[in-house]
Amino acid sequence: MTQTEQITFSQKSMEEMDRIILQYPPDKKKSALLPVLHIVQQENGNWLSTEVMDKIAKILDIKPIEVYEVASFYSMYNLEPVGKIVIEVCHTGPCMICGAEKIIAHIENKLNIKVGETTEDKMFTLKTVECLGACGYAPMFQIGEQYYENLTIEQVDNILDSLRKEKEAIN
Amino acid sequence: MGRKILLEHIDKPGIDQIESYIKYGGYRSVSKALKEMTPDEVTEEVKKSGLRGRGGAGFATGLKWSFLDKSTDKPRYLLCNADESEPGTFKDRLLMEKIPHLLIEGMITSSYALGCNTSYIYIRGEYMFILRILQKAIAEAYAKGFLGKNILGSGFNLDLYVHPGAGAYICGEETALIESLEGKRGNPRIKPPFPAVSGLWNCPTIVNNVESIAAVVSIVNEGGDEYAKTGIGKSTGTKLISASGNINKPGVYEIEMGVPVEEFIYSDEYCGGIKNGLELKACVPGGSSVPILPKHHLLYESNGNPRLMSYESLSEGGFATGSMLGSGGFIVYDEKQCIVRNTWNFARFYHHESCGQCSPCREGTGWMERVLHNIEYGHGKMEDIDLLWDIQRKIEGNTICPLGDAAAWPVAAAIRHFRHEFEYHVKYRNRVFDEDHVYQPEMKAQLV
Numbered sequence: 001m002t003q004t005e006q007i008t009f010s011q012k013s014m015e016e017m018d019r020i021i022l023q024y025p026p027d028k029k030k031s032a033l034l035p036v037l038h039i040v041q042q043e044n045g046n047w048l049s050t051e052v053m054d055k056i057a058k059i060l061d062i063k064p065i066e067v068y069e070v071a072s073f074y075s076m077y078n079l080e081p082v083g084k085i086v087i088e089v090c091h092t093g094p095c096m097i098c099g100a101e102k103i104i105a106h107i108e109n110k111l112n113i114k115v116g117e118t119t120e121d122k123m124f125t126l127k128t129v130e131c132l133g134a135c136g137y138a139p140m141f142q143i144g145e146q147y148y149e150n151l152t153i154e155q156v157d158n159i160l161d162s163l164r165k166e167k168e169a170i171n
Numbered sequence: 172m173g174r175k176i177l178l179e180h181i182d183k184p185g186i187d188q189i190e191s192y193i194k195y196g197g198y199r200s201v202s203k204a205l206k207e208m209t210p211d212e213v214t215e216e217v218k219k220s221g222l223r224g225r226g227g228a229g230f231a232t233g234l235k236w237s238f239l240d241k242s243t244d245k246p247r248y249l250l251c252n253a254d255e256s257e258p259g260t261f262k263d264r265l266l267m268e269k270i271p272h273l274l275i276e277g278m279i280t281s282s283y284a285l286g287c288n289t290s291y292i293y294i295r296g297e298y299m300f301i302l303r304i305l306q307k308a309i310a311e312a313y314a315k316g317f318l319g320k321n322i323l324g325s326g327f328n329l330d331l332y333v334h335p336g337a338g339a340y341i342c343g344e345e346t347a348l349i350e351s352l353e354g355k356r357g358n359p360r361i362k363p364p365f366p367a368v369s370g371l372w373n374c375p376t377i378v379n380n381v382e383s384i385a386a387v388v389s390i391v392n393e394g395g396d397e398y399a400k401t402g403i404g405k406s407t408g409t410k411l412i413s414a415s416g417n418i419n420k421p422g423v424y425e426i427e428m429g430v431p432v433e434e435f436i437y438s439d440e441y442c443g444g445i446k447n448g449l450e451l452k453a454c455v456p457g458g459s460s461v462p463i464l465p466k467h468h469l470l471y472e473s474n475g476n477p478r479l480m481s482y483e484s485l486s487e488g489g490f491a492t493g494s495m496l497g498s499g500g501f502i503v504y505d506e507k508q509c510i511v512r513n514t515w516n517f518a519r520f521y522h523h524e525s526c527g528q529c530s531p532c533r534e535g536t537g538w539m540e541r542v543l544h545n546i547e548y549g550h551g552k553m554e555d556i557d558l559l560w561d562i563q564r565k566i567e568g569n570t571i572c573p574l575g576d577a578a579a580w581p582v583a584a585a586i587r588h589f590r591h592e593f594e595y596h597v598k599y600r601n602r603v604f605d606e607d608h609v610y611q612p613e614m615k616a617q618l619v
Contacts, residue, residue, distance in 0.1 A: 023291075023332040023334070025372070028353070028372055030353065030354035030355075031334075031352060031353055031354045032354065033354035034296070034334070034335060034336060034337050034351065034354060035334065035335050037337065038296065038299070038335060038337065060354075062354075066354075066355075069355075069356055070354065070355065070356060073339065073356040073357065073526075074296070074336070074337035074338045074339050074357075075337070075338035075339065076296045076297070076337040076338035077337060077338075091516075092258045092459075092516065092517075092520050093258050093259065093455075093459055093502060093513055093516050093517055093520070094258060094259055094415040094416055094502050096512075096513070096516050097416055097417060097504065097508050097513065098415075098416070098417075129297075129338075130256075130258070130340065130520050130523055130524065131256060131257070131258040131259075131260075131340075131459075131520070132297050133255050133256065133260065133261040133264050133295070133297070133298070134261055135258065135259050135260070135261050135413065135415035135416075135421070135500070135502070136261055136413060136414060136415045136421035136422050136423065137261075137421070138415065138421075142297060145299045145300045146300065147300070
């Protein structure tokens, strides 16, 4: 586990993790696993490497396998690198009958990738996800923590173009 | 206009902040319960109210509470199920986003009744933006002395935390939720023991839906008998219905139990009728797991009486002609929607969400998805329809948790009521659909 030595998290993340661990009894630190993985995933470019997961195992006094089995079970954890902007389009029933498939096809064409792929410039990853609890405001997608609802093709273009500009300005 | 119990103040300015929430009568149930009532008296009011679990199963909340094992000196836990993931359901989200303090108030009053000093709200990970709203509201409640040590001088202590999931429908099942809160995969547990005896960290635990806990506030304020005056029969109180699909006014509506289904769909107070002037074809009235109903079964009970929005009326006729109120996820389909495609979509959902523990569910959901995909895309055989029926029958009742049933019922109901559409798909391949896979009744008519 020498690689875990090289993994460090920001002061802010460490403090946030300490605060979360205190929400559970002292001998139940493992309960903090899901919220802690969210924090480190965000800090680590939106995915979880083996080294990051090993480091979390050490912090929570659990075995690495206990982290891997959780990280691979829940759909929100990415076990491979993804683009800077991950577009998660809901394609479950109510969204489907309100036009989700057209939105997905449009994004595939616009970005020249298929669902599950990342653009060559590593800017966008397109994913389809199951019901996000926005059925009445369909079609919709989630990017980061934000929901974008009642989407039209025009709005999709505007949202993706402006997010791309934002990210490019940061670089 | 029906009576509003949960959403009465939703449009009041600043209602997400504690000052405004208190101004409109918020946190009264906490002082009433903690200062004037014993924990058992609170539970008694909940029993009297007839409140039934709003997550989908409809089990009596007061009765569930009475199962909590108080004979041990282990800590007891109240967990709020805010994992809202049933397709068609987005009601708890509205409550938590707009009136977070209603849930927090309900958690305090309910925790007092159950004797819990630490409680958790388990919220689905995708609702991270709502988690932040709740955390802000919880901080306000601590600052005002509604949470923490010696609340309102009563001697009652409570710490309340929000715990995010990470994308797994199964964690809405209460024992999977507990596993997830323990930092594990969301694999449901074999029952018994039930959580009320051995739940979180093997301690006595109650898991209640967001809407159920929010309803406790009014039950304590007005009394259980008063709450029970609203509604019809054993469906007391109000219910949040999240309406989606091909309707003019999708959204969340608080209805008095007993509103006719026809009124709910066509009245401007609620769904406002079918979009684009089309006809109503079918409806899934209680979230994706409950049986889909064609128009006539949806609007009328088997005896010809109008069907009502209540637990009893929606399930009247059993699965032969009825369905379930479920979570209140009300999905409406217009005449152009394809039942086969919708059934395939739901089968894919359950395949994706099966935790994989039980073979009938792990294998059966994937099998149904593949068979339905074949039929939908024009590669189906007539015997596939009977095969589907056989698979779903062998999943139902043969799994640890109800996900198996939830996966089986939509397939069974679609075949039961819309077998002709499956047969059309097999017979005419996918030619009854246009390039967007939109069902074309006129094309179908030509093919008959």
